[in-house]
Amino acid sequence: MLETIRFKLNGRPVRLEVNGERTLLWVLRTDLGVTGPKYGCGEGLCGACTVLADNEAVLSCQITIKDIAGSEITTIEGLAQNGKLHPLQQAFVEHAGFQCGYCTPGMILKAYSLLADNPTPSRQDIIDGMDENLCRCGAHTRIVAAIETASRRMKGGMK
Amino acid sequence: MKSSSKMSRREFLKRLGVLGGGVIIGFNTFDSRLWARKPRAGFLGAGIPTDFNAFLRIGANNRIALYTGKIEMGQGVMTSIPQLLAEELYVNIEAVDIIMGDTDLCPWDAGTFGSLSIRHFGVFLREAAVEARGVLLELAADRLNAPIGRLATENGFIFDSSSPTLRVSYGELTQGNIIEKYLDDLPPLKPLSAFEIMGKSVPRRDALEKVTGTAKFSGDIRLKGMLYAKILRQPAHGAKLIKADTAAAKKIDGLQIVEQGDFIAVLHKHPDVAQQGLARINAQFDRPKTGINDRTIFDHLLKSTPTPEIASQGGNLKTGEKKAATVIEKTYYNSYVSHAPMEPHAAVADFDGKKLTVWASTQTPFRVKDMIAGQLDLSADQVRVITPYLGGAFGGKSASQQALEAARLAKRLRKPVQVAWSRAEEFFFDTFRPAAIVKIKSGIDSAGKMTLWDYNVYYAGMRGSKQFYEIPHHKEVVHGRWRGLSGRYHPFAVGPWRAPANNTNTYARDMQLNLMAAKAGADPLQFRLAHLKDRRMLNVLRAAAEKFGWQPIKTPSGRGYGIACGIDAGTYVAFMAEVEVDKGSGSVDVKRVVCAQDMGVVVNPEGAATQMEGCITMGLGYALAEEVRFSDGELLDLNFDTYSIPTFSWLPKIETVILENPNLAPQGGGEPAIIGMGGVVATAIYDAVGAAVFQLPMTPERVKAALRQV
Secondary structure (H helix, E strand, O other): OEEEEEEEEOOEEEEEEEEOOOEHHHHHHHHOOOOOOOOOOOOOOOOOOEEEEOOEEEEOOOOEOHHHOOOEEEOHHHOOEOOEOOHHHHHHHHHOOOOOOOOHHHHHHHHHHHHHHOOOOOHHHHHHHHOOOOOOOOOHHHHHHHHHHHHHHHOOOOO | OOOOOOOOHHHHHHHHHHOOOOOOOOOOOOOOOHHHOOOOOHHHHOOOOOOHHHOEEEOOOOOEEEEEOOOOOOOOHHHHHHHHHHHHHOOOHHHEEEEEOEOOOOOOOOOOOOOOHHHHHHHHHHHHHHHHHHHHHHHHHHHHOOOHHHEEEEOOEEEEOOEEEEEEEHHHHHOOOOOOOOOOOOOOOOOHHHOOOOOOOOOOOOHHHHHHOOOOEHHHOOOOOOEEEEEOOOOOOOOEEEEEEOHHHHOOOOOEEEEEOOEEEEEEOOHHHHHHHHHOOEEEEEOOOOOOEOOOHHHHHHHOOOOEEEEEEEOOHHHHHHHOOEEEEEEEEEOOEOOOOOOOOEEEEEEOOOOEEEEEOOOOHHHHHHHHHHHOOOOHHHEEEEOOEOOOOOOOOOOOHHHHHHHHHHHHHOOOEEEEOOHHHHHHOOOEEOOEEEEEEEEEOOOOOEEEEEEEEEOOOOOOOOOOOOOOEEEEEEEOOOOOOOOOOOOOOEOOOOOOOHHHHHHHHHHHHHHHHHHHOOOHHHHHHHOOOOHHHHHHHHHHHHHHOOOOOOOOOOOOEEEEEEEEOOEEEEEEEEEEEOOOOOOEEEEEEEEEEEOOOOOOHHHHHHHHHHHHHHHHHHHHOOOOOEEOOEEOOOOOOOOOOOOHHHOOEEEEEEOOOOOOOOOOOOOHHHOOHHHHHHHHHHHHHOOOOOEEOOOHHHHHHHHHHO
16 A cells, blocks of 8 residues: 655655555665665664664664654764764764674664763663664674763763 | 686786776786796685786876775774785875775685785785885886986885985876786885884774765665565475465565576565565475484584594603593583674675676675676676675675575576575574584693693584693594585584684683693693793783783682683684673673783784774673574574674673784784683683583573582
8 A cells, every 4th residue: 555655864855655564674775775774683683773763763674664754764874964974973983883884873873862862871871772782793892982982072962 | 617716818907907097008028027926826825816916006196906805894904904005015005995805806815714814815915015116116217217226115106315306106107007017026025123004003994984874785785677586495404395386476566586496586676575475475395304403413413423633643642641640521512603793695686698797795705706607607707796895794604695696586587686685594594603512631640730631623623723732642633624514414504603613622622721720729820821832822821811910829719710812813812801600590791801912913903902802792692692593404593582692781891902023924813812702701600600611602501500510
């Protein structure tokens, strides 16, 4: 059943004629060609597909396109503003908070959501908040350090 | 099997022609000196060109293009390999662009594995750079009309040292062309002591792309008209398809089905719709009943074992046993372990009727090219494999069956096809780290000196089995390597897993050593030091002890301190850890890990430390939790709900030490720091509660069982 779904993607309005039951991850990756969100497990177990829906981290492999109608969706592609990296992105670069980079979009967006809820997290808050995002390369210590740095620089603001 | 490794002159020039430019620089006659070169030897070297032009091209704008068959899977060679070239060519690192893993553009390469990129390929690259620079100096001598002895090079320019304003850039000399001119003799490589670019941390080249989402992995390749394929899989290894009814799937609008015998694929412009189509296929399989599962596997493997090979030996085992006052005989086990990279295998293939282009997540693009050409009846030059970023691999992306699947479908349909495995497919087709058994019989005399080491390892392999302690009577026998035993012995495919064999060997060796130390009433560190003469091993152990703050005490001490050490990929590595064991639940909390490493000259210290941290974190998984469960060929762990890998909450405090060893050429860095993780955690558990765990992973159940034996 095709239906019309409207939402905002990285600041731009999108209108799709689409089966509303389709998964957000695949609509983003194929219909819209936005490949930042990654497939890692398909069952909401790894966090590689994380995107922001109205500034909150959601697992795009677990929700349908119908679910996000009217929402503002941000993928990793939409985080930098006017060519300027978001402080989280900048901190991930500086700390080398990644190796293969496959989990990185999900990590950064999950951290964004974490800092939105708790701008001055303790190290333990970061560990608890990030625990469901998997990284196989073992970049964890550097990811934690990057989030700490970004949090310090952002001083509670999101830009 | 067609081989792309031996390249004719004509093919070679054609390949270089693909890169544009291509007018051979200023020499009328063919320079025979290149062909007088002794060809390189060995499996890893024989196919690698001797012509330096294969490795680099200098643009008219003085930018250097570096070509390598190596791939970037997170290990950071995209950043460190250019350091090698910049060093020998005397150019800025920023002036080097790197092109990786493209079989049409890059010199042949056996694959990215074995921590060989720097220590093996790096040498060829440096040789190429040295010769290129020598030739450029000859060209500059003509151009500047100055004797070659007076010329100096800096930042991509050659100048007359007696008159520095007289200068010419590399790019002005080459104009972007191949340099058809060679040297009679290859000048020596820069001495290690003269390194200026190597040894400095440089920022990762892939950072910006990876934090902005522009980094392309194979599954991110988008071609016009591309179809996504989902393939019907058997439910268990060894299962045979009896029949498949595709009628219901065919009703889905836009779905295409390819049936070739057992191979059934459904394709659609949306991968999720293709997946729905696949689910509608009603297939029946004949499933094997083998009785082999993750509990019976060790008996099965020991029933008939592969031909033994001796890794090392000395003295006489009988004498060693006679001289022993105490003999300890133990058997160690480790389960199958998955690679589980975050990116499942993916490939995109496109066939234009003549040329098949395949983007694939693979560690071995040239081998994949040959495999595809062979299987699809194409000539080697009709197949091009391009390797985008890999989302982790760890040895698991060598077989690359997904690339063949995509290629087969693209060739048949004449449409671009993507095959991206699901997580379940990733687990099912993984080439696991083999289950293995180690039997050790060792002895100490009344003075606490080791007299005997009778070591037999089954199925893990050779790496890390050789003896490096001073034990007068020893023999290390390897019964089967990880390669070549999949069908006959293991119920599914096995393969190389980060530092293959060495994790198993180091775990068994270090646990046994601590049991010996305990019998001798010795501190585990002192016990090791007393049996070592090898300087490098002594150095890494002492460095780790210093960082850790190790105070000698006999084990078990109740402190929960563990120790392990070994050699991998030419690198020496020592580990110390502190754990806390919950006696009630059997769960183990690793609080702290120190790792000291001597890897010779360090090309990129920051990159090397990152690899060490990654190894330590990943290694906690096989030490404590990772184990593939299966029964009758069916995999019972197909996603991360039941197969646990280390997460943020597992994080110990990690401290790394890299020893300075400026007189040794760079050694391996991607694997060594994982080899001791089983051993260091096992010996720490033993030290904490006196429980020796003889099977990896050391799950709470196994720790509790071991506690009952105390």
